[in-house]
Amino acid sequence: MVIASGSDAGPVTSTETDAVTAERVAHQLSLLSAWFPDPPARILDVGCGTGELAAALGRQGYEVTAIDIDAGAIEAAQRIGVRAACADIAVFDAPLFDVVIFSLSLHHVDALDSAVAQSSRLLDPSGVLIVDEFAWDRADRTTAEWFYDTAAVLDAAGVLRTAGERPPRPDPLAHWVDHHSEHHMHPGLAMLDAIGGVFDIQEQHRVPYLYRYLGGWLASEAVGASLFATLRQIETMRIQDGRLQPTGLRLRARAASGRGGRRRAGSP
Numbered sequence: 001m002v003i004a005s006g007s008d009a010g011p012v013t014s015t016e017t018d019a020v021t022a023e024r025v026a027h028q029l030s031l032l033s034a035w036f037p038d039p040p041a042r043i044l045d046v047g048c049g050t051g052e053l054a055a056a057l058g059r060q061g062y063e064v065t066a067i068d069i070d071a072g073a074i075e076a077a078q079r080i081g082v083r084a085a086c087a088d089i090a091v092f093d094a095p096l097f098d099v100v101i102f103s104l105s106l107h108h109v110d111a112l113d114s115a116v117a118q119s120s121r122l123l124d125p126s127g128v129l130i131v132d133e134f135a136w137d138r139a140d141r142t143t144a145e146w147f148y149d150t151a152a153v154l155d156a157a158g159v160l161r162t163a164g165e166r167p168p169r170p171d172p173l174a175h176w177v178d179h180h181s182e183h184h185m186h187p188g189l190a191m192l193d194a195i196g197g198v199f200d201i202q203e204q205h206r207v208p209y210l211y212r213y214l215g216g217w218l219a220s221e222a223v224g225a226s227l228f229a230t231l232r233q234i235e236t237m238r239i240q241d242g243r244l245q246p247t248g249l250r251l252r253a254r255a256a257s258g259r260g261g262r263r264r265a266g267s268p
């Protein structure tokens, strides 16, 4: 596959994007596309991981800069042709962007308030903040139970990348809360508080997320993309009929004037 992204390295040939990841990114972009300005716009992908979203945005004609605090992730992103730098969003500085996007990264940053404030400074006054996140605090017992039971079945079927490590949990909600707290993942409410302190949140949606969580564990070579799509269908249906809680949080926000943004050089 030839990837031509907004990259200093130029187009590269890569076979690294597996079927599940390709499906995950394509579906994510289909959900978010209405929130992006037309290309070419300047996008900062914060916590880009191995860079597949940034690469896909680059292929659409955007000028993408990607950052991550993990040097190994940045090397992987660069290998697929992404212009990527190892940096902590809390202190990252650069010329202004039209879009700052956090895809499953904001709940991981150590300094949440600083990360959000710095994002505001990095955005053009007319720019948009897009957050596509995991709000683990929304899960109830049934939701946690569905997650761990499904993971255990997939594990027993041998289709997860790390087999034998996903047992069913006798007290799924307690395990869920302990696990995400112990790994210092910010809950959705904390992210909303931090963002709302600096930005005007213009739209927010509670959406399915567990299929993405499980999808990240799928051994793509064993399952292809159809199992990922089936997990998404099941979770979506169960949320619609009220059985599962949506643990995804998707929002767009604009810089609130006078609350921490940075003006373009030469503007009054």
Ligand SMILES: C[S@@+](CC[C@H](N)C(=O)[O-])C[C@H]1O[C@@H](n2cnc3c(N)ncnc32)[C@H](O)[C@@H]1O
Residues within 6 Å of the ligand: 046, 047, 048, 049, 050, 053, 067, 068, 069, 070, 073, 087, 088, 089, 090, 102, 103, 104, 105, 106, 108, 109, 110, 111, 115
């Ligand atoms: C779950 S991964 C998400 C990767 C990718 N954005 C995606 O949607 O699949 C979270 C990423 O955020 C990065 N991260 C955590 N704290 C960060 C920080 N302060 N600045 C930049 N990246 C950070 C991690 O290193 C990790 O690669």
